[in-house]
Amino acid sequence: MRKTVLVVEDEFLIAMDLKLLLERHGWWVLGPAASVEEALALMDEELPAVAILDVTLRDGTVSLVAEALRAEDIPFVVASAYDKPEHVGGEILAGAPNVGKPTDQRLLLAALEQAIYRMNGTSLPLDP
Amino acid sequence: MNLEDLYRLMRNGHVQAQGIIDTVPEPLLVLDQNLCVQTASRSFFSTFKVDRDETIGQHLYELGDRQWDIPELRLLLEDVIPKSKAVVDYEVEHDFPGLGRRTMLVSAHRLFHPDNISRSLLLSIVDATKRREHEAEKDVLLGELRHRMRNLLALVQAMARQTTAAGRSGEEYRDAFLGRFNALVQAHDVAFSHNGAADLQQVVERTVAPYSGSPAGVIVEPGPTVPLASGQIMSLSLILHELATNAIKYGALSVATGQVRLRWEIEEASAPRLRLVWQESGGPPVAAPASSGFGTQLIEFAAKRELGGRVELNYAPAGLMVEIVAPLASVS
Known part of the structure; x- marks a missing residue:
């Protein structure tokens, strides 16, 4: 089965890095989206299994995207340089795992798998 | 030493003490054991815009439209101080009429007079509002700096990885x-x-x-x-x-x-x-x-x-x- 992840990140180098990194590990990447508008448009076309969110985007904070994901029961992890992303992006981000920025590759991959597992109670097949 | 000399000495002592108190840049009060003002520093009058005559001899809580009748301060004076010799930088937040919301740091020291058993209380009041605001601003700036540094490190990481x-x-x-x-x-x-x-x-x-x-x-x-x-x-x-x-x-x-x-x-x-x-x-x-x-x-x-x-x-x-x-x- 295809495992899809929505990448929301406005810094193009970091967005590229996340995309290439995730693709290398068997993920199908939607995005990267650099704005709330772009992220919501991508979700209109296809819903991901999980999302990774930067907090401040070109057109505001990511909270609207997080709310749209929550409404669809799609889990998300935050990749933010802020210690407390919820102070910037709102309460909707509280409790979501923050894999930090710079982002450790193993931590990121594990957090995505765990987010899906916690939401569904099942795990996606891991990479060989 | 006759009575005249003694009086002079005491008066000089008093003048000296008042002189010392006036050089303290922070507002300073000397209270007697009943919390009535014995003396106050010049900066107390200027900071809180009060008159010498309406201050000396008054009970602390009665001063300036009861602006010092603050629950936190009452707790300090009636509960904390009697059990300790000195209190340093006790924080009191209060809306002072004419001054607005202020954060005051109150320090207190009890004085024993060796000749009689009277106890007086030295109370210094530092307006820390500006300092607190600066500290808060500095924290925000440092947080922003940290955030930017991490972003920059993330860029370097992306380059190294790719x-x-x-x-x-x-x-x-x-x-x-x-x-x-x-x-x-x-x-x-x-x-x-x-x-x-x-x-x-x-x-x-x-x-x-x-x-x-x-x-x-x-x-x-x-x-x-x-x-x-x-x-x-x-x-x-x-x-x-x-x-x-x-x-x-x-x-x-x-x-x-x-x-x-x-x-x-x-x-x-x-x-x-x-x-x-x-x-x-x-x-x-x-x-x-x-x-x-x-x-x-x-x-x-x-x-x-x-x-x-x-x-x-x-x-x-x-x-x-x-x-x-x-x-x-x-x-x-």
Whole structure:
């Protein structure tokens, strides 16, 4: 089965890095989206299994995207340089795992798998 | 010593004590055991805009429309102080009439008079409102700085992770990584030495400076002034760096006779657009690469996503020609 992840990140180098990194590990990447508008448009076309969110985007904070994901029961992890992303992006981000920025590759991959597992109670097949 | 002398001494002592109290820059009160004001420093009167006559002899809580009748202060005076010898920087937040909301740091010290059993209380009140505000501002600034540093580190991490390692020696990897790293440093320097804005000419000159030394090298044709925002400086610097390293490895700059000409113009379409052209000549025969590496992806990603424009890489046999067109609305 295809495992899809929505990448929301406005810094193009970091967005590229996340995309290439995730693709290398068997993920199908939607995005990267650099704005709330772009992220919501991508979700209109296809819903991901999980999302990774930067907090401040070109057109505001990511909270609207997080709310749209929550409404669809799609889990998300935050990749933010802020210690407390919820102070910037709102309460909707509280409790979501923050894999930090710079982002450790193993931590990121594990957090995505765990987010899906916690939401569904099942795990996606891991990479060989 | 007669009574007269003693009186003089006591009076001098009092004058001396008052003198000392007046030199203290913070508001200072001396209270008797019933919390009535025995004396106060000059700065107490000026800070709280009260008169000497309406202060001395009054009960602390009665002062200035009962502005000192504060629950936190009552707790300090009636509960904390009797059990301790001194209290330092006890924080009291209160709305003072005429002063507004203030954070006061109250310090207290009990004084025993050896000759009689009277106890007086030395109370200093420091208005820490400004200091607290500065501290809060500093915390915000430090937090922002930390955030920016982490973002910068994340950029470096992205470069380190995506610079090709497979099939390369450690040395080759290092040089490729450091080349990109240096482009990032240059872009950062240009962007932040001018409050986040700079001109295209500067960006171009700094980025190609390492490659302009060879006999032909990179020739930058004079072009119109194009102000750039920090995000655009970053992407153009990285694009030019990728083009230059590519030219050195495979293109015109890999041979002594090769040359790169760089020129740009502003197109007055419905919205003004920047057209930047990188033209190589005199190099070995050119062929399109079999697969696009990270460098090519970076160029395309930066031009499309960051500059909101498009890029064309034309592998003409006479030399690579790269054309970047980006709307100036998103550039300036």
